[in-house]
Amino acid sequence: MGRGPCCDKNGVKKGPWTPEEDDKLTTYIQLQGHGNWRSLPKNAGLQRCGKSCRLRWTNYLRPDIKRGKFSFEEEETIIQLHSIMGNRWSAIAARLPGRTDNEIKNYWNTHIRKRLLRNGIDPVTHAHLLDLSSILSSALCNPSSLISLSTLVGNTQALLNPDILRLSSILSSMKQENSDLFLQQIQENQLRNSLLQNHAIPTLSSQPSQFQNLVDLVPACISAASTGPFLNQTTPLMPANVEGFSPNPTSTFSCRNSQESFVPFNEGLVSQPCFYRNSTTTTTANPTVPELEELSGFQSPNNGYRIFSTDSVISTRLTSPGPLNSPSTYINSSSTEDDKECYSSLLKFEIPESWGIDDFL
DNA sequence: AAACTCGTCAACCGCAAGTAC
């Protein structure tokens, strides 16, 4: 159909608004209401287009706008809403009184997005970019992937800590031994989970001894990695696989097997998560949470999701409604931006592209 | 002190949905 410009470019001022223009616009709207934005500039004596006036009013001059730094609660809300709504800033803004979509968008792009990236979380999908727990769960659900995983780990032996090598060897041996038994265990766990829904009972004792070895090893590997050569790498984090992503705030820790059927993963397999939400997302209650809370000394003031950071904790996907099979690694990182980041210093490391883990992923 | 880099955020642009005629 084609459209003309929203206003006549001739004689229309652009750029920053002056206090005088603000006064004119504010006074006019308070007296007359904005009415038709297109005719407003002429009526108000402004050399601006209606669009510019509307933007100035809605984003800056409106009396109910809250200015200043975003509070922790607001930031939490934005992250949660973004994980559900994506870049629908106006919808997010509607749930944050006094904040405009533009302000939220800016804050996201300049603060939150960078922080998430730094913490290894894809700001688009909210999935961990590379998450050891997902690697392990993927491997456990799909034993064939153990080949790749062990290859991955094996190829980098020179860089790795002995604990990681032990992890590799265990994975290899798990692959070589009875994978049917492996799947059987997973299926049993699935059944048990369905029975014990909302009651996260530690089930490690029922795992094969190799599982126990694995669980014992992972924290050590993470600690090793967090102080090892990984942190010196500057290679960009692996991009998350966002294809087919369907935001699902109720995602629980699960993984896919090779047939793409979902196999809920036993939450007791790995250590407790860095993140969990207790309000807006569905997560199984966990008897160890109070202990962790006490340990970390952190609790969100708004009782939103709480984030735990301990030295040897593997994150799970409880805050990651992204693709369950998205590649992500997660080992500790130190973060220094500000105090708030203390809680989000997650276990993280970056894998150089030269490792060639595409096949694995 | 100047040049440069980086972070922030107000403002602009183009598109699409909604509405009036």
Add this chain to the structure above:
DNA sequence: CGTACTTGCGGTTGACGAGTT
């Protein structure tokens, strides 16, 4: 029903200030 117009939205730009070299 089709067209013109308005409004709202999300992506992007660019000015500006602070910090660094």
